Each structure stands twice: as structure tokens, then as C-alpha cells.
Amino acid sequence: MGRTKAYSVAVFLVLLLAVQLGLPCQMSTRASAIVTVPDDCPTIQEGINRAYDGDTVFVSAGTYYEHIVVNKSISLIGENRDTTIVDGNGSAFVISIKVDNVAVSGFTAQNGSMSGIFLSNCSDCRIENNIVTLNVDSGIRLDNSSANLICNNEIFNNGYFIPSWATGLGIFLGWWSCNNIISSNHVYDNMVAGISLDGSYANLLCDNNVTNQHAPTTPYGIMVFSSRGNVVQTNAVSNNSKGIWVWCSSWNTISNNNVSNNGIDEEHGYGIEINRSTNDTVVGNHVLNNTQGIAIKDEASNNTVAYNTIERNGRGAYTHYSNSSIFYKNNFINNRVQASAGGAFPGDDYPDVNAWDNGAEGNYWSGFTGPDADLDGIIDAPYVLDVRNRDNFPLAEPWSETRTHTAAWDGTVYAVTTWCNSTVAGFSFSQPNKHLSFNVTGPANSTGVCNVTVPLSLMWGYFSILIDNVPQAYAIYQNATHTSIYFTVLFQSTRRVRVLSTGVVPENPLLALISVFVALSAVLICLKRTHAQRHKRNLRVIQCAKIQGIQQRA
Numbered sequence: 001m002g003r004t005k006a007y008s009v010a011v012f013l014v015l016l017l018a019v020q021l022g023l024p025c026q027m028s029t030r031a032s033a034i035v036t037v038p039d040d041c042p043t044i045q046e047g048i049n050r051a052y053d054g055d056t057v058f059v060s061a062g063t064y065y066e067h068i069v070v071n072k073s074i075s076l077i078g079e080n081r082d083t084t085i086v087d088g089n090g091s092a093f094v095i096s097i098k099v100d101n102v103a104v105s106g107f108t109a110q111n112g113s114m115s116g117i118f119l120s121n122c123s124d125c126r127i128e129n130n131i132v133t134l135n136v137d138s139g140i141r142l143d144n145s146s147a148n149l150i151c152n153n154e155i156f157n158n159g160y161f162i163p164s165w166a167t168g169l170g171i172f173l174g175w176w177s178c179n180n181i182i183s184s185n186h187v188y189d190n191m192v193a194g195i196s197l198d199g200s201y202a203n204l205l206c207d208n209n210v211t212n213q214h215a216p217t218t219p220y221g222i223m224v225f226s227s228r229g230n231v232v233q234t235n236a237v238s239n240n241s242k243g244i245w246v247w248c249s250s251w252n253t254i255s256n257n258n259v260s261n262n263g264i265d266e267e268h269g270y271g272i273e274i275n276r277s278t279n280d281t282v283v284g285n286h287v288l289n290n291t292q293g294i295a296i297k298d299e300a301s302n303n304t305v306a307y308n309t310i311e312r313n314g315r316g317a318y319t320h321y322s323n324s325s326i327f328y329k330n331n332f333i334n335n336r337v338q339a340s341a342g343g344a345f346p347g348d349d350y351p352d353v354n355a356w357d358n359g360a361e362g363n364y365w366s367g368f369t370g371p372d373a374d375l376d377g378i379i380d381a382p383y384v385l386d387v388r389n390r391d392n393f394p395l396a397e398p399w400s401e402t403r404t405h406t407a408a409w410d411g412t413v414y415a416v417t418t419w420c421n422s423t424v425a426g427f428s429f430s431q432p433n434k435h436l437s438f439n440v441t442g443p444a445n446s447t448g449v450c451n452v453t454v455p456l457s458l459m460w461g462y463f464s465i466l467i468d469n470v471p472q473a474y475a476i477y478q479n480a481t482h483t484s485i486y487f488t489v490l491f492q493s494t495r496r497v498r499v500l501s502t503g504v505v506p507e508n509p510l511l512a513l514i515s516v517f518v519a520l521s522a523v524l525i526c527l528k529r530t531h532a533q534r535h536k537r538n539l540r541v542i543q544c545a546k547i548q549g550i551q552q553r554a
Contacts, residue, residue, distance in 0.1 A: 034058055044068050044086065048076070059107070065089050067112075070097045070104070078106030081131050081154075088112030094135065100124050110134045115141040115172075116158070123147045136160045138169040139190065146178040151185065159191020168192045170210075173200040181206070188212050193220040194240070197227045205232045212239045220245045221262065224252055233257065243271045243290065246280055256284040263291025263314075270295045271313065274303050274325075283307045290314070293335065296322045296354070305330060307399065315340060319352045319389075326355040327391075329399045330363045338365055341389040353388045359443040360491070361423050362391035364398045372396045376441045376494040377425030395423065407436060407458055409505050414458040422448035422489065434459070435500040440489050448489040452499055453482050461502030467495050 032054040041047040044064050047057040048071070056075040061083040068086060070076060076095075078084030085108040088094040094112040095104060097119045108131040109116035116132035119125055122145040132139035132155045139155040142148065150171060159168010168191030171182055177200045184207045187194040194210035197203060205222065213219035221240035222232055226248045233255045237243040243262035244254055254272060263269020271290035274280050275297045282305045287293040293313035296303055303325040310316040316335035317327060320342060332338045342352040356362055362383065370379040383391040401421060407414045407429035418424050422442035429436045436459070442448045456478075465472040465487050474487040489495050 048072060059084055063087055067092050068095045070102050071099055073099055073101035075103040081106045081108055081129055093118040097122050097125055105129045119145040119148060121145060128152050133157045137167055138172045141172045142177045142180060143175040144177060146180060148180045151183045153185045155185060155187045156189045161191055166191050169196045170194045172196045173203060174198040178202050183207050193223045196223040197230060198225045200227045202229045206234050208235045210235060210237045224249050241269050242273055245273050246277050247275045249277045250279045252280045254282045258286050260288040273297060274300045276300055278302050288312060292318055296325050301325060310335065319354055323353050327363060328358040328361055331398045332363055333366045339385055341385050356389060356391035357393045360393055360441055362393040362395060364395040368394060375426030376439050377423040378441060414455050417453040420448055420450040431504055434504040435498050437496060437498040439494050440497055441494045442491040444492055446491050448491060450489060451484055451486050453484045455482055458505050459501040464500045466498040
């Protein structure tokens with residue numbers, strides 16, 4: 001005992017001395033290894049059991065009838081996702097992940113009674129380039145898992161149906177799963193829903209192709225259920241009963257999706273439905289050829305629907321038993337019924353009251369025309385849905401932030417581009433006054449952001465911006481062919497913008513040359529006359545001198 005204690009003290013003193021003297025102290029580290037299945041281990045689970053954190057388990061092509069539990073931070077890599085198959089043999093989870101920092105790629109996960117790939121209480125995992133199919137509950141499921149990436153997977157034919165009951169979700173995020181990215185997956189032919197969020201927050205769903213969920217009941221493309229602060233953007237959602245369904249959720253953003261060909265029948269099919277939800281934003285989507293385009297329903301309130309193109313649907317927009325939402329800067333194009341507020345179906349007589357403009361700009365309604373006397377881009381008569389709902393400022397042209405205008409001079413047409421988050425109209429170009437001008441309209445006390453891009457072949461030199469004849473600050477950028485000018489507009493009403501330059505496209509070159517020739521000719525004539533007059537004066541001086549000389553000699 002005494003010797004052991006003395007030895008321990010000696011070791012401690014040596015280490016302390018090394019630290020004080022600044023000597024390097026090194027601990028051995030283990031290099032990451034690759035465990036190959038079936039070469040090193042006959043089963044995938046045995047390969048995982050042999051591995052350490054940071055190792056890679058590489059699985060050769062083949063079919064493995066296993067239920068895999070990943071409880072180490074490893075990379076689990078299949079040789080080829082089409083031929084490296086993990087089969088659950090009809091029971092349980094096929095691949096379960098229980099720890100952080102796991103990567104799974106290159107597998108087919110199939111035939112589980114629960115999920116093909118299941119993440120529980122995990123973060124910073126990457127599930128990529130897998131096929132997940134023929135599972136009863138769901139393809140990929142996350143419970144209480146955050147900051148994971150689910151990308152480039154093919155997820156199809158998950159689910160089970162018996163009369164009056166169905167299960168089967170392509171990707172499911174539940175139980176407070178947050179800050180995950182679900183991206184670039186192809187999710188199709190699942191029974192109930194392609195992608196479903198339940199009690200989940202601040203997730204990003206982007207660039208997924210979600211199509212043809214096919215339960216005989218009501219299958220959904222993307223379902224956001226009791227969730228908050230999620231972003232659903234740039235997805236293609238088609239051929240489902242309901243394309244994107246938001247229920248009892250708030251502060252979600254549905255943006256820039258292509259939502260098409262969804263709906264079983266007019267009463268039960270929607271491109272995008274916001275139901276019992278508040279403060280959600282639906283912006284920039286292309287909603288095409290659905291039985292109904294966008295619906296705000298069943299006590300939904302304070303939602304914003306803006307900048308969407310809603311085209312060739314049975315009904316473009318529909319509100320039911322819902323108030324205080326706002327629609328503006330949408331393009332309603334060739335829908336059988338452009339929009340309705342309650343009363344669309346028998347017994348639907350709740351007096352919905354929603355706003356259909358932002359106080360200065362409304363929506364574009366194809367087929368609705370009228371005068372625009374002040375050239376502010378707003379038709380001078382309202383678009384009336386019913387006595388409670390009207391668009392007071394219908395747009396004269398389809399809404400677009402970017403517009404191309406033509407400036408013609410002397411037989412040449414020049415393209416001038418404006419980008420503005422407010423309505424631009426009434427464009428004109430004046431060569432004699434060296435300026436172009438247009439109207440900008442936006443709601444009072446708001447600020448518009450504008451950019452004008454002008455070809456250098458039209459205008460050049462020093463530029464200035466006037467709004468209602470008052471000079472404005474601006475930023476400018478030039479390249480070899482164009483000038484771009486950035487400025488802001490504070491709205492009280494429609495404002496007139498003028499862009500002036502010191503250089504402008506000249507008149508007809510032939511006329512300009514003639515003018516120069518005439519001017520030069522006039523100068524030459526003047527010079528010639530001046531020269532002749534000087535010559536005459538010189539002759540007179542000489543003659544006078546001669547006469548004076550003769551008189552002096554006499």
C-alpha cells in the first residue's frame with residue numbers, strides 16, 4: 001500500500017514538473033477505422049457493435065434481414081442504395097438512430113411495421129441518398145430530434161389502408177423536432193401524407209418533390225399540424241387531395257412553391273389550405289389547376305396571402321368562417337370562380353370579412369378591366385366579391401416586381417427595367433428633357449424599394465433622381481452596358497419618379513451631321529468675310545501711307 005501511494009505521488013510530481021517546465025504532454029488518439037460488412041462482420045449490427053465513434057461501417061451490396069440500432073456516432077454507408085437492402089421482415093423499425101452525429105446513406109430501408117429510418121432524441125445527423133419504402137407507419141420519422149439534415153432520399157409506398165382507416169407518412173417530424181432541414185427528397189405514392197409536421201418548430205422544408213399520395217380518404221402532400229415557425233418553400237406539390245395543409249398552426253411561411261393538380265372534388269380538394277391557424281404567410285406560390293386554389297377556413301385569422309399566381313383553378317381563393325386575413329398583389333388568372341368569401345356551398349352563410357387590398361394596391365383579376373385615368377396602375381373601380389368583401393384597388397396589370405418598359409427614339413427601341421416592391425405604371429421617356437419617368441404606388445407611410453436599370457446606349461453621364469421634383473439620395477452601379485440606380489420611396493400617395501442624365505441618345509445621326517455641316521459652313525463664311533474685311537482695311541492703310549509720303553516729298 002505504501003509503495004503504491006509513493007509511486008502515485010511520484011507520477012503526480014513528474015507531471016506537475018512537466019507542466020511547470022512547459023514540456024509537451026501527449027495522449028495517444030485512435031485513428032478512425034472502416035469496418036466492412038460482411039467481410040469483417042457477417043451482419044450490419046455486429047459491424048456497428050465493433051465500431052467506435054468516428055468510424056465508418058461500410059456495407060456491401062446484398063439483402064440484410066435486420067433491425068439495426070445505431071448507438072454510436074458513426075457513418076453507416078451502403079455500397080449502392082438500389083442493391084444494399086435492409087429488410088425489417090414486416091416488424092418494428094428497420095434502422096433506429098439513438099445518438100447524435102450519425103450519417104446514413106446508400107441503403108434501401110424497407111418492410112418495417114413502424115418506420116424505415118427512425119431518429120429519436122438525435123441532433124446533427126445526416127440521412128442522405130436512401131430509398132425508404134414499404135413501411136407501415138412512415139418512411140423516415142424524427143421524434144424530439146433537431147438540427148438534422150434529411151436530403152436526396154426517395155420515399156414511396158409507405159402506409160397501410162383498411163376501410164375507414166389509413167396510415168403511412170413519407171417523412172414525419174413530431175414531438176418537438178426543431179431546426180431540421182428536409183430538402184430535395186422525392187416523396188410519392190405514400191398512403192396519408194408526403195411530409196408531415198406535428199408539434200414541430202422552425203424546420204425548413206425546401207426543394208422537395210411531393211406527389212401522388214393516394215389514400216382513398218384525404219391524402220395530403222405537405223401537412224403542418226400544431227406547429228409553429230416553419231418554412232415550406234420551393235417545393236413541387238402535385239396530384240394530392242390537399243397540396244399543402246396547415247392546421248392549428250401559426251407563424252409559418254409557405255413561399256415560392258409550385259402547387260398543382262391537387263384535389264379530389266371541389267369541396268374537399270385544395271392547393272393550399274390554412275385551417276384554424278393564425279399569422280401564417282402564403283407568398284410567391286404558383287397555384288395552378290387545383291379544384292380550389294387557396295382556402296382560408298374555419299376560424300383562421302390574421303393570415304397574409306400575397307404575391308401568388310393563382311391560375312386555372314376551379315375556385316381561385318375561398319374564405320369560410322374566417323375573418324381578418326388579407327389578400328393583395330396576387331394574380332387571379334382564368335379561374336372558373338376567381339374568389340368567394342363564404343356562401344360557396346349550401347349552408348355556408350357565415351359573413352366572412354377579410355381585406356382584399358393593402359390600402360393602396362389590390363390584386364389582378366383577369367377579365368376585369370376599367371379606366372386608369374391617373375396612370376397609377378390601379379383600376380378606378382373596385383372589384384366586388386360581396387357586400388362585405390371588395391378589392392378597392394384592383395391592379396390594371398398582372399403583379400410583378402420586375403417590369404420591362406420600352407423607350408423609343410428615332411426608330412430604335414431601348415429596354416428599361418424597373419424592380420420595385422410597389423406598383424409601377426405610367427412609364428415615359430423624353431429625349432429633349434433627358435429623362436425617363438414613371439409612377440410608383442404603395443400604401444401610406446410605407447417605404448418602397450426601387451431599382452432602375454438603363455442601357456448606356458440610351459442615357460449616360462451624371463444621373464439624378466427626383467421624386468415629385470425633389471432630389472433624392474441613391475446608389476448607383478455601372479457595368480460596360482448598363483447603369484443600375486437604387487433608391488427608396490416614402491409613400492403618402494402615388495409618387496412620380498424622374499431619372500435624369502447629362503447624356504442622352506442623340507437625334508437622327510444624318511440630321512446631326514447636317515446640323516454640324518451647316519454650323520461649320522456658317523463658321524467658314526464668317527471667317528472668310530472677316531478675312532476679306534481685314535484685307536480691305538490693310539489696303540486702305542497702305543494707300544493712305546502712300547498718299548502721305550507723296551505729300552511730304554512735295
